[in-house]
Amino acid sequence: MQKKITLRNLLDKEGLIVAPGCHDAFGAKIIEHVGFEVAYMTGNGTSASLIGKPDLGLITASEMVTHARGIVSAVNIPIICDCDNGYGGVNNVIRAVEEYEAAGVSAIHIEDQDMPKKCAALGDIKFIAKEELTEKIKAAVHARKDKNFTIIARTDCRSALGLKEAISRGQACANAGADVVYIELLESIDEMKEVVRSIDAPVMFDMLEHFRMPYINVKELENIGYKLVVFPLSSTLTYAKSILGLMTSLKETGTTEAFLDKMLTLKEYEHLLGYDMIERREIAIRKQC
Structure with a gap:
């Protein structure tokens, strides 16, 4: 419970929360060791780490929750987790909230992709209606036992349905009780500013390297008005390149x-x-x- 309160207090304080991503407990320990106050369990990196497959909705809710429990138990800082689209309808969302909260997770984000879901950066995504998304958010808020368990509403629709619709969904989720709103795949700093101006709730940003958005310092994000930023794949991509180089060298040189x-x-x-x-x-x- 204390970790949930810690995250809630950070959300209530001035300043930006920086939550680097990890795909395992050792990564979370390193994040904590260097002084970050929050860590983020990536769904994409977890899929790669646990089953060696891309983020195509192949990893199950139970696999994600079990993995999250191990990460939570390894550190003393709050863990934010990817909850995909809640793994189904309203009843699936309720079950997911119950399981993640019981695992000691401090926050989850739930997105508006239809089944089968996949990494938003891959494109060609199908979406549920805005009304169904808000029903899921209401269900998540209702299902939590501890009011400090943070519900983050995410929409991936910017690229497919436009910024106006993405903001409309964010506003609807804030009205439905989401503690934080997360609009994915924004394409410019002007769009980021528009989102912050338009959403009456703390707003989260996803810094995804090698994508459309320019690299931006956390201080700039704070100045724009963001409350939370995650770096979901930074450590996983670095790990992959490092291990690839090591194994290639070992194969070629024998040392x-x-x-x-x-x-x-x-x-x-x-x-x-x-x-x-x-x-x-x-x-x-x-x-x-």
């Missing part, structure tokens, strides 16, 4: 020597995983016995 300066030492690795703390705790328990 990992060229990558030694890119590796943590075993001591650094163990420290990040909390080995020292676990060992001290074990010693303390033995002394009490």
Whole structure:
């Protein structure tokens, strides 16, 4: 419960919340270690990590919740999770909220894609009606047991249906009780400013590298008026390129020597995983016995 309160307090305070993305618990521990106050569990990266497949709606709700539980248990900071489209209709959304909240997640976002859903950046997406989206958001708000569990409403319709419709959906979701509104795939800074001006709720931004949006510093996002920014695939894309380079080099040369300066030492690795703390705790328990 405390992590949910922590996120809620951050949303109520001045300033931008920066939540880097991770696809596993070790990534979340690194995010926490360097001083970020919130982390984001990416659905796209989780699909790649768990089942080695693209973000095409193939990973199940139970797989996502189980994975989230492991990440939550590894860190002391709030975790925001991708809840796709709620995995079905209103009753599926209610079940998803119950399961994510029970897993200790602090926030989820629910989008307006129809089935089968896929990564919004891939294009050619089908959408549910605005009224169905708002019903899902109302159901999610009603289903949560703790009012501090944050419901984020997401629309992916900007590219297909236009900015006006995307903003209209965001406004409707805010009116339906969403705590945060997330409009995906904006195409310019002017559009970002228009979204912030038009939505009567905190607004979230998704910094997706190698896409249409120009790279923008978190301070600029804060100045525009955004409350939350996630970097969903930054760590996953970096991990993939790093491992690809390592394995290619090993295959070609028969050694990992060229990558030694890119590796943590075993001591650094163990420290990040909390080995020292676990060992001290074990010693303390033995002394009490």
